[in-house]
Amino acid sequence: xxxxxxxxxxxxxxxxxxxxxxxxxxxxxxxxxxxxxxxxxxxxxxxxxxxxxxxxxxxxxxxxxxxxxxxxxxxxxxxxxxxxxxxxxxxxxxxxxxxxxxxxxxxxxxxxxxxxxxxxxxxxxxxxxxxxxxxxxxxxxxxxxxxxxxxxxxxxxxxxxxxxxxxxxxxxxxxxxxxxxxxxxxx
Numbered sequence: 636x637x638x639x640x641x642x643x644x645x646x647x648x649x650x651x652x653x654x655x656x657x658x659x660x661x662x663x664x665x666x667x668x669x670x671x672x673x674x675x676x677x678x679x680x681x682x683x684x685x686x687x688x689x690x691x692x693x694x695x696x697x698x699x700x701x702x703x704x705x706x707x708x709x710x711x712x713x714x715x716x717x718x719x720x721x722x723x724x725x726x727x728x729x730x731x732x733x734x735x736x737x738x739x740x741x742x743x744x745x746x747x748x749x750x751x752x753x754x755x756x757x758x759x760x761x762x763x764x765x766x767x768x769x770x771x772x773x774x775x776x777x778x779x780x781x782x783x784x785x786x787x788x789x790x791x792x793x794x795x796x797x798x799x800x801x802x803x804x805x806x807x808x809x810x811x812x813x814x815x816x817x818x819x820x821x822x
Contacts, residue, residue, distance in 0.1 A: 643768040645792035648700040650768035658692040665786040691787030698768035740775030779815030
């Protein structure tokens with residue numbers, strides 16, 4: 636098994652591509668701690684490594700964020716080994732329990748607008764962000780304000796605010812005039 640490694644705009648995060656499905660098409664999972672990773676044997680394995688601060692599972696990639704003060708020179712080979720061991724052992728990515736989905740805060744009068752926003756995010760934004768090892772999740776739309784959750788390499792990335800304001804907000808305002816601004820929310 637050959638696992639490719641790519642840098643991301645976030646210097647604390649690397650993207651690992653095992654050449655196989657990870658979370659599956661359209662699915663993602665963001666784990667901010669070892670305690671949160673109990674529903675994914677792969678994420679648990681990665682958090683067992685010293686220096687791993689966050690794990691994000693994309694459709695066909697894994698991004699790992701290192702803890703402050705750690706360096707990739709020692710951690711990268713350990714992460715590669717853990718991912719390879721996981722796949723070679725034939726373990727699943729997620730535990731058998733059902734996945735819970737976060738609720739969205741949308742004014743009932745704005746359901747149609749929210750659907751347009753989600754469609755634009757899914758077709759124009761999420762593929763580009765996945766290329767950088769992250770994801771953007773729609774969390775709500777009220778009073779002209781779109782609320783988005785940044786995951787993976789995008790969470791904590793120095794350029795994430797610029798991506799939201801100059802990229803996502805500008806595009807959404809162009810296609811959906813009801814959008815006034817975009818705000819980042821925390822998980």
